[in-house]
Amino acid sequence: MPTDNLLEAKKAKNDEFYTQYADIQKEINAYLEYDPDVFRDKTILLPCDDPEWSNFTKFFAQNFENFGLKKLISTSYAYESKKYKGPFQMTLFETEAPQFDANKAKTHGKIFILDHDTNQNGRIDIDDLQWEYLEGDGDFRSAEVRKLRDEADIIITNPPFSLFRKFMAWIVEANKKFVIIGNMNAITYKEVFPLIKDNKMWLGMSISSGDREFAVPDDYPLQAAGYRVDETRCNGTYPFKNYIRVKGVRWLTNIDHGRRHQPLQLMTMEDNIKFSRHKEIKGKEYQHYDNYDAIEVPYTDAIPSDYEGVMGVPISFLDKYCPEQFEILGMESSAGYDPEIVGIPRLKNGDARPAINGKTTYARIFIHIRQ
Numbered sequence: 001m002p003t004d005n006l007l008e009a010k011k012a013k014n015d016e017f018y019t020q021y022a023d024i025q026k027e028i029n030a031y032l033e034y035d036p037d038v039f040r041d042k043t044i045l046l047p048c049d050d051p052e053w054s055n056f057t058k059f060f061a062q063n064f065e066n067f068g069l070k071k072l073i074s075t076s077y078a079y080e081s082k083k084y085k086g087p088f089q090m091t092l093f094e095t096e097a098p099q100f101d102a103n104k105a106k107t108h109g110k111i112f113i114l115d116h117d118t119n120q121n122g123r124i125d126i127d128d129l130q131w132e133y134l135e136g137d138g139d140f141r142s143a144e145v146r147k148l149r150d151e152a153d154i155i156i157t158n159p160p161f162s163l164f165r166k167f168m169a170w171i172v173e174a175n176k177k178f179v180i181i182g183n184m185n186a187i188t189y190k191e192v193f194p195l196i197k198d199n200k201m202w203l204g205m206s207i208s209s210g211d212r213e214f215a216v217p218d219d220y221p222l223q224a225a226g227y228r229v230d231e232t233r234c235n236g237t238y239p240f241k242n243y244i245r246v247k248g249v250r251w252l253t254n255i256d257h258g259r260r261h262q263p264l265q266l267m268t269m270e271d272n273i274k275f276s277r278h279k280e281i282k283g284k285e286y287q288h289y290d291n292y293d294a295i296e297v298p299y300t301d302a303i304p305s306d307y308e309g310v311m312g313v314p315i316s317f318l319d320k321y322c323p324e325q326f327e328i329l330g331m332e333s334s335a336g337y338d339p340e341i342v343g344i345p346r347l348k349n350g351d352a353r354p355a356i357n358g359k360t361t362y363a364r365i366f367i368h369i370r371q
């Protein structure tokens with residue numbers, strides 16, 4: 001059993017997972033495929049980034065002209081403020097700049113801005129990125145980063161895991177477009193699920209299963225904390241010597257993409273019972289919950305196309321969710337929030353989870369097919 005300290009350390013380490021370039025590219029391409037002008041004349045803010053090390057700034061700076069961006073802003077968080085500090089090392093990029101200030105290097109965040117051809121080589125790219133120290137440490141909750149948020153049209157990042165709920169609230173209160181990467185569990189948060197239910201937020205397109213690789217500073221005892229280290233990739237440059245594989249990662253967004261408008265191909269209830277590849281379905285009957293007027297559908301591909309009532313489906317249904325095909329009614333309340341806030345269908349007897357023959361099921365989302 002991990003001790004509390006280890007859990008804390010693990011949580012803080014999750015704040016320093018750096019996203020791979022290819023993962024960013026794949027996801028952003030999905031929005032561009034759906035609307036080639038999605039970023040045109042837009043100001044994009046990349047908060048909680050560390051542009052000297054991370055790929056979000058690199059990716060958007062390299063594509064500044066391609067995407068027709070108006071302005072790219074990214075901010076980094078001060079070394080001294082990080083919960084988990086690797087060894088401190090400055091880059092030549094910082095120390096050789098005229099604005100370099102040894103007194104601020106550890107304690108101040110930085111702001112990076114790209115909006116014009118500073119070196120006058122005829123194109124706007126990463127070499128035109130200008131930077132300065134922020135007044136404070138770059139905390140996304142600070143007044144100065146909040147102001148940048150308010151200036152931006154779109155916010156894109158991999159936020160610190162330990163502050164995920166606060167980050168979501170910060171984005172939602174600003175009412176901006178966003179694309180962020182996080183853990184699938186976030187779907188059950190009260191800051192997140194009501195928005196998914198109301199089609200104000202959805203899952204991105206490029207990740208729906210498996211694990212993804214993230215770069216981490218090289219001094220984390222990740223194996224001890226239970227992470228799978230990718231031995232074949234542990235040869236990066238400082239500070240990311242290690243790469244780990246993380247399960248349950250998803251993009252969350254409110255920018256449209258094509259996948260979410262493709263309805264799922266489903267079989268009728270009769271055909272499911274005849275042909276389903278799942279032993280729980282084939283040759284059996286769909287089970288009805290004891291405590292709620294809905295049937296249990298343990299796999300998304302086993303949703304019967306001709307069932308008009310309420311169905312309980314696994315959370316992974318959201319990877320396939322098409323709002324024109326289904327309506328989300330709620331989520332079982334064991335996710336730990338007040339059912340009334342999210343309009344969850346009330347279970348009989350105040351039970352937290354739907355049950356079959358007295359046995360509670362896994363976490364379920366309640367849906368029905370739109371007629």
Ligand SMILES: C[S@@+](CC[C@H](N)C(=O)[O-])C[C@H]1O[C@@H](n2cnc3c(N)ncnc32)[C@H](O)[C@@H]1O
Nearest residue numbers: 015017018019048049054077139140158159160
């Ligand atoms: C999960 S990492 C992702 C970094 C980068 N966005 C990427 O994906 O490559 C989150 C970053 O947020 C920073 N951070 C932690 N707490 C923060 C806070 N309160 N405000 C701003 N940034 C923070 C961490 O130090 C880390 O650099």
